[in-house]
Amino acid sequence: MIRSICENALQVIRKAEKEFSLDPEQIIEKSYHMTTLLRNLLCTVKKNVLEKGFSDENEEVYFFKTVKPQILGKLIYYNKIFRIEASCPVVSGKMHHKHFSNELNLLKQEFKEQFYNTDFYRYYRTGRTECDHHFFCRGKLDLHEVVNSFVFEIDNQFSTYYDYKVSRIIANELLYKYLLSKVEPDKEETALFANGQDTSRDFFWTDSKNALIELIYALHASGSISHGKAGIRKISMVFQLLFRIQLGDVHHAFHRMKDRTDSKSIFLDQLRSSLKQHMDREI
Structure with a gap:
């Protein structure tokens, strides 16, 4: 049952992203719309998870390692796009370039402080699975580990702490590509990314x-x-x-x-x- 709910949620995201546009004239409105949609979707999924529970630990791991981070990660991503674009002072020129360059530098600094050279980041990025039941099952967080203080504020029924870290990784990777496309629009990598975003959403x-x-x-x-x-x-x-x-x-x-x-x-x-x-x- 939960897997069906999760797949439906991911389909909702894919459908919405097919209609999403990076057109500068629409980006603020579109990113706000995506933020609202993903926030409501996360609330709906949370309600279903708390009501129905998981059939076993494997289903719980799948949800907190794969499904929730896809929803929350993109929620963080689109919300950041909305905030960055809405605070941009001009639509072009040196100030425009400086604005996005500063945001890119802030993102790089955040990566260095939060993820760079950490055991969990290496674990996740290399596709390892042997500790999944520790990282992605609720109630297994060891407070002797080095964790952010906000762990005491999370909903323990709907978070394992590490699902949030995966969400941040997903959001930061997406945001990095977006900001790079603003700072260096002619780069080969950015051009490929932009084409994939604009013309191949069903691919x-x-x-x-x-x-x-x-x-x-x-x-x-x-x-x-x-x-x-x-x-x-x-x-x-x-x-x-x-x-x-x-x-x-x-x-x-x-x-x-x-x-x-x-x-x-x-x-x-x-x-x-x-x-x-x-x-x-x-x-």
Whole structure:
């Protein structure tokens, strides 16, 4: 039941984002609308979670590691866009550039203070799961750990503390790309991001992250991109921007694939099989 509620909530976000525009003339109104929508959605999901509960710890981990951070993270993101844009003194020129440069510097400073070189940030970004039941189940926070004081103010029935940290990571990554597009609009990475946001909202990766990482390494190993001169990091960046997905530490994930006991290229095997079946149907 909870998984169905969660999937419906994520569908609401995807549908709303398809209609979202980065048009400077609409950005304040649109970001305010998204903030309101996400705030109401979070309240609705919270009510359902508190009323229905979770069937087991795995469902609880899924909610607090994946679902709630997607809602809260984007709520933080759109609210920050609204506040930043609404306080911008001019629409162009040096003051405009300085305003967004200052915001970008503040974001970088926040990252250094809150996340840089922390054990949890490395744990989350590398896709590890062995401590999920500690980080993403309620009532398991050890106060001997170094935590922010606001932990005493959170609703313990609807937060594990670390779900908020994941939400902040998601929000900050989205905001970084947005601010970079304002400060350096001609950058290759920003152009790719902007295209993905404006014209390809219905174009997203629906398989696992490991499947995409496997594809990236296959393309690199075959030399199919830029005559083999493009590195893993570059190819990975392009795919992450194209599909609006965070892959974490792709090198670590790839080395785990090498230890698979059955096929080391599960996704590529599936691709080959799917293509063969499709060709057979077309005959």
